[in-house]
């Protein structure tokens with residue numbers, strides 16, 4: 462098993478009026494090219510920052526991110542944007558942030574596939590349990606259905622890896638359960654998934670759990 466993403470000695474500082482804030486520091490983690498990796502830890506421990514760096518949305522202040530064994534994090538923002546579009550699907554906590562709300566479910570899948578230069582397979586809607594809902598507009602879907610549509614859009618882009626930031630945190634238990642089922646489907650289809658979450662059900666599902674604490678990997682805790 463190889464690693465699709467590696468962060469090596471990664472640190473991120475943010476300038477604030479009160480001086481630089483270190484969001485994460487000296488973080489070395491790997492995301493295997495199969496299965497579910499969960500970054501767990503309390504609020505403020507650096508999960509979202511790490512996910513943004515791994516997703517190539519943000520360049521680290523220190524350290525290196527490797528994609529498929531190649532150091533990429535020092536590339537220009539423009540190069541990173543192009544690389545990201547082809548290879549990485551990033552899902553946010555808020556379902557609506559992941560979708561184009563003025564479009565239908567099917568149109569969202571089509572747009573997602575096109576954005577990565579892929580051919581559209583609307584059969585993917587069935588895969589995430591949204592059969593027959595292609596014509597629904599985004600606001601007519603529940604939060605859980607929107608997150609499953611977002612996962613469907615991620616699949617349609619045929620990425621090398623899917624990264625999701627607290628994908629179940631804004632959902633009720635039942636909807637969250639269905640999102641977890643869809644995450645499993647992604648993994649069964651061979652797409653590696655890395656998730657930031659403090660949802661115990663996600664850590665139970667994980668093949669690898671990385672605990673974060675105060676911006677660092679917490680090696681003291683056995684996952």
Ligand SMILES: Nc1ncnc2c1ncn2[C@@H]1O[C@H](COP(=O)(O)OP(=O)(O)O)[C@@H](O)[C@H]1O
Nearest residue numbers: 475482483484503504505506507508509510511
């Ligand atoms: N843009 C930013 N500017 C300043 N501080 C930030 C910024 N983003 C995150 N931080 C700080 O970095 C730390 C880690 O945040 P975050 O990665 O969002 O953690 P988590 O996702 O685990 O809640 C927190 O202390 C947070 O306040």
Ligand SMILES: [Mg+2]
Nearest residue numbers: 508509510657
């Ligand atoms: Mg967060």
